[in-house]
Amino acid sequence: MKTYPSDDGRAAFVSLERGEDLLEGLHHAAAELGFEAATLQVIGGLEKASIGYYDPEANEYLPTSTGHVEIASGLGNVSIRDGEPFIHLHLVLSGRDGAAVGGHAMEGCRAYVLEAYFRALSGPAPVREKVPGLALKVWPGS
Amino acid sequence: MKTYPSDDGRAAFVSLERGEDLLEGLHHAAAELGFEAATLQVIGGLEKASIGYYDPEANEYLPTSTGHVEIASGLGNVSIRDGEPFIHLHLVLSGRDGAAVGGHAMEGCRAYVLEAYFRALSGPAPVREKVPGLALKVWPGS
Amino acid sequence: MKTYPSDDGRAAFVSLERGEDLLEGLHHAAAELGFEAATLQVIGGLEKASIGYYDPEANEYLPTSTGHVEIASGLGNVSIRDGEPFIHLHLVLSGRDGAAVGGHAMEGCRAYVLEAYFRALSGPAPVREKVPGLALKVWPGS
Numbered sequence: 001m002k003t004y005p006s007d008d009g010r011a012a013f014v015s016l017e018r019g020e021d022l023l024e025g026l027h028h029a030a031a032e033l034g035f036e037a038a039t040l041q042v043i044g045g046l047e048k049a050s051i052g053y054y055d056p057e058a059n060e061y062l063p064t065s066t067g068h069v070e071i072a073s074g075l076g077n078v079s080i081r082d083g084e085p086f087i088h089l090h091l092v093l094s095g096r097d098g099a100a101v102g103g104h105a106m107e108g109c110r111a112y113v114l115e116a117y118f119r120a121l122s123g124p125a126p127v128r129e130k131v132p133g134l135a136l137k138v139w140p141g142s
Numbered sequence: 143m144k145t146y147p148s149d150d151g152r153a154a155f156v157s158l159e160r161g162e163d164l165l166e167g168l169h170h171a172a173a174e175l176g177f178e179a180a181t182l183q184v185i186g187g188l189e190k191a192s193i194g195y196y197d198p199e200a201n202e203y204l205p206t207s208t209g210h211v212e213i214a215s216g217l218g219n220v221s222i223r224d225g226e227p228f229i230h231l232h233l234v235l236s237g238r239d240g241a242a243v244g245g246h247a248m249e250g251c252r253a254y255v256l257e258a259y260f261r262a263l264s265g266p267a268p269v270r271e272k273v274p275g276l277a278l279k280v281w282p283g284s
Numbered sequence: 285m286k287t288y289p290s291d292d293g294r295a296a297f298v299s300l301e302r303g304e305d306l307l308e309g310l311h312h313a314a315a316e317l318g319f320e321a322a323t324l325q326v327i328g329g330l331e332k333a334s335i336g337y338y339d340p341e342a343n344e345y346l347p348t349s350t351g352h353v354e355i356a357s358g359l360g361n362v363s364i365r366d367g368e369p370f371i372h373l374h375l376v377l378s379g380r381d382g383a384a385v386g387g388h389a390m391e392g393c394r395a396y397v398l399e400a401y402f403r404a405l406s407g408p409a410p411v412r413e414k415v416p417g418l419a420l421k422v423w424p425g426s
Contacts, residue, residue: 002425004321007407013321013361015410017425018417037146037155039183039259041323043359043374045338053212053238054187056254064240070337072376072386073215073234073357075185077155077257088257090185092214092234092242092357092376094386096337098348100244100376102214102236102384112340113422115361115372117323119261119403123149126157133160138255141144141159179288179297181325181401195354195380196329198396206382215357215376217327219297219399230399232327234356234376234384242386244356244378261403265291268299275302280397283286283301 001025003032014116022046022109026087026116030078036085037125038118042074045112051091051103059135064101068112069093072100078118081128081137143167145174156258164188164251168229168258172220178227179267180260184216187254193233193245201277206243210254211235214242220260223270223279285309287316298400306330306393310371310400314362320369321409322402326358329396335375335387343419348385352396353377356384362402365412365421 001020004013012033016025030038046069052061076089089105128137143162146155154175158167172180188211194203218231231247270279285304288297296317300309314322330353336345360373373389412421 002423004405004410004423005407006405011405013363013405013410013423015423015425017415020425039261041183041325041359043361043372045340047340051236051240053236053240054255055238056187056189056210062238068340070374070387072374073359075183075215075217075359077185077259079155088185090212090214092236092384092386094335094337094376096339096346098335098337098385098387100234100242100384100386101240102234102242103212103240111425113338113418113420114425115423117361117405119323121146121148121153121155121259123147126146126155131159134255136255139144139146139155139157139257141157141162141253141256181403183325193378193382195378195382196397197380198329198331198352204380217325217357217359219327219401221297230327232354232356234378242376242384243382244376244384245354245382263288263290263295263297263401265289268288268297273301276397278397281286281288281297281299281399283299283304283395283398 001028003029011119016111016114018112020111022111030085035078035118035120037121038078040076041117042071044071044114046071047110047112049093050106050108052106053103063106066093069095079126143170145171153261158253158256160254162253164253172227177220177260177262179263180220182218183259184213186213186256188213189252189254191235192248192250194248195245205248208235211237221268285312287313295403300395300398302396304395306395314369319362319402319404321405322362324360325401326355328355328398330355331394331396333377334390334392336390337387347390350377353379363410
């Protein structure tokens with residue numbers, strides 16, 4: 001993992017090496033950059049991936065696993081969960097024929113080529129909490 | 143709807159409550175933040191959604207409707223249309239098996255979990271206008 | 285192509301005219317804005333498109349071509365390759381039935397409506413280089 005920070009330290013590009021774990025690498029980058037609230041964009045490719053659909057009745061993620069894919073899109077954020085900076089990332093992945101699948105980035109995604117961009121939000125970080133009607137910890141909406 | 147603005151007031155995270163209308167909630171957020179020109183990123187999930195493909199011959203949007211989906215990606219902007227701040231948002235949505243559909247966010251999208259990020263562009267907002275060869279109001283390209 | 289820069293010259297919206305080449309237009313915009321390191325977001329529609337899946341064994345892009353599509357998502361960056369500013373852009377495209385394909389933006393994409401957003405990273409631009417284990421020129425990850 002390598003960070004390419006801006007002069008003012010409030011944004012950065014990040015590259016992962018082939019084979020690095022996606023979410024671990026991005027968490028290390030956010031820690032190195034000192035970002036507790038930030039937006040995140042990602043493109044590149046993954047050697048393998050796992051993405052989830054949150055089943056609102058079962059209250060759990062149903063995973064979809066892939067082999068080598070393009071990261072056609074990656075959008076996410078850094079905020080606070082359980083007292084620690086936490087990355088929430090959604091991915092759109094495409095295969096050999098271009099067909100796209102999408103969902104919540106889960107454990108087990110491994111970088112092939114990874115180009116990320118973080119931009120910090122100066123100010124209080126949103127804090128993930130339990131709210132009525134949801135099993136997930138989210139930013140309160142009121 | 144709740145905004146989490148940056149210290150300089152030029153960017154913000156936004157959360158919607160379960161059941162809130164997506165485009166209404168984002169327009170309320172942009173108004174509360176005072177943003178007339180801004181970029182927008184969205185992830186989360188929707189209880190139901192409607193997205194459109196613009197048919198260049200019929201000059202209208204053909205809608206695709208879904209039930210509960212992940213917002214695998216949401217990218218958009220705020221600019222001026224008919225004298226008012228207007229949000230243009232495109233979505234990639236994925237279902238239980240991960241399969242992705244995409245298009246222009248239409249009326250009738252309802253939040254399940256919604257995490258948005260706005261960043262203002264300081265300076266004159268682009269203004270949507272009719273241009274030769276298009277029925278849509280767009281930012282003039284020359 | 286028309287740029288709508290921010291007051292501080294560090295970000296801009298960009299519009300392409302119907303029929304303009306996507307990657308050429310975006311490269312012209314980055315040159316006009318003087319951006320050598322920047323993040324990029326794109327939405328809109330394309331009259332036709334070509335996107336690629338990088339085959340890690342053959343070390344080449346396998347193209348998928350389309351007719352008229354929505355740009356459901358476009359994420360990319362500007363950095364330095366072979367001494368020049370270079371745009372790396374990934375797209376998610378959707379058709380009449382909403383079905384999405386994704387991949388690396390290749391030559392031959394032509395704008396229908398194109399709304400882009402660039403934000404410069406003040407500081408040294410990442411430089412694309414050959415690294416062990418990859419045929420592509422990438423930002424070194426260590």
